[in-house]
Amino acid sequence: MTDYTPQQIVARGGRLDAEAAADAIDNHPGLEGATYSILEEDEDKNIWRIDAFPTTQQESDGLASVLAGYKVKVTTEVLADADWLAMALSGLPPVKAGRFFVYGMHDRGRLPASTVNLRIEAGAAFGTGHHGTTVGCLQAYDRLIKARSFKKVLDVGAGTGLLAIAAARTGSKLAVGTDIDKPSVRIARENALVNQANAKFVHASGLGHRLVADNAPYDLVFANILARPLISLAQDIKRALVPGGTVILSGLLRTQERMVKAAYLSRGFRVKTRIHRDAWATLVLQRP
Numbered sequence: 001m002t003d004y005t006p007q008q009i010v011a012r013g014g015r016l017d018a019e020a021a022a023d024a025i026d027n028h029p030g031l032e033g034a035t036y037s038i039l040e041e042d043e044d045k046n047i048w049r050i051d052a053f054p055t056t057q058q059e060s061d062g063l064a065s066v067l068a069g070y071k072v073k074v075t076t077e078v079l080a081d082a083d084w085l086a087m088a089l090s091g092l093p094p095v096k097a098g099r100f101f102v103y104g105m106h107d108r109g110r111l112p113a114s115t116v117n118l119r120i121e122a123g124a125a126f127g128t129g130h131h132g133t134t135v136g137c138l139q140a141y142d143r144l145i146k147a148r149s150f151k152k153v154l155d156v157g158a159g160t161g162l163l164a165i166a167a168a169r170t171g172s173k174l175a176v177g178t179d180i181d182k183p184s185v186r187i188a189r190e191n192a193l194v195n196q197a198n199a200k201f202v203h204a205s206g207l208g209h210r211l212v213a214d215n216a217p218y219d220l221v222f223a224n225i226l227a228r229p230l231i232s233l234a235q236d237i238k239r240a241l242v243p244g245g246t247v248i249l250s251g252l253l254r255t256q257e258r259m260v261k262a263a264y265l266s267r268g269f270r271v272k273t274r275i276h277r278d279a280w281a282t283l284v285l286q287r288p
């Protein structure tokens with residue numbers, strides 16, 4: 001595989017311009033497999049938005065050259081971990097995923113009574129609930145806990161800590177999160193306090209921390225990180241799970257699903273659920 005860093009190309013313009021650009025992507029012979037979405041971002045201002053997720057440099061160049069032919073404003077973001085942090089915006093609307101309602105300070109006066117309400121402020125850590133991968137993990141987890149509970153939960157790449165906090169707030173006796181990014185660990189600890197969740201967070205790469213090892217094995221592991229670390233962590237995740245345990249994987253693009261799945265299927269995991277949201281895939285797998 002060539003070394004290509006996943007990117008997100010965003011193009012904004014009026015409805016007619018954005019739709020014409022989207023049609024041009026569809027009709028371009030080199031962009032047949034390109035994943036993109038088009039949606040109305042602001043009805044009052046007539047702003048439409050295309051999000052494209054090229055998987056090769058060639059596809060990225062092709063998209064850029066097609067979009068350049070239309071009256072749309074194009075920006076490109078590298079979907080590396082560090083830049084994912086910048087995707088957290090302030091003043092975001094609350095997000096509902098299954099029984100979870102993720103909200104910021106500005107919405108604290110409008111909390112539904114029937115949901116598990118989690119307060120997560122937009123800031124320097126990833127995971128306000130607005131990203132397709134976080135929502136996918138919350139939805140997958142919500143479905144799973146309709147049928148059973150998970151006593152011990154590990155969240156690899158915890159960001160704001162949202163997933164471990166959601167687990168702690170829905171009955172898990174132990175919820176541990178790790179993150180490679182120190183500020184995220186600090187924020188996740190603050191979020192655990194704010195949400196009165198008994199979740200612990202440590203600074204670590206992958207599962208490499210004594211607290212993680214001491215508390216293994218886990219019934220459930222969340223890992224919402226990029227495709228490559230998901231692949232390289234497959235064996236560590238298997239080792240950290242009880243037999244029959246569950247892993248919820250996200251952070252992979254749909255186009256990367258096959259290679260991530262292969263790393264887990266070859267270790268005896270079975271796919272239980274797949275959620276596709278935007279260009280992203282969330283996989284629920286069961287350990288042998």
Ligand SMILES: C[S@@+](CC[C@H](N)C(=O)[O-])C[C@H]1O[C@@H](n2cnc3c(N)ncnc32)[C@H](O)[C@@H]1O
Pocket residue numbers: 081084126127128129133134137155156157158159160161162163178179180181184204205206207224225226229251
């Ligand atoms: C996509 S965010 C997910 C955040 C949160 N779990 C969520 O679902 O919204 C990925 C997080 O994983 C962290 N990360 C990336 N590689 C990692 C690794 N090898 N070990 C631990 N954390 C990692 C990043 O710093 C980032 O906070």
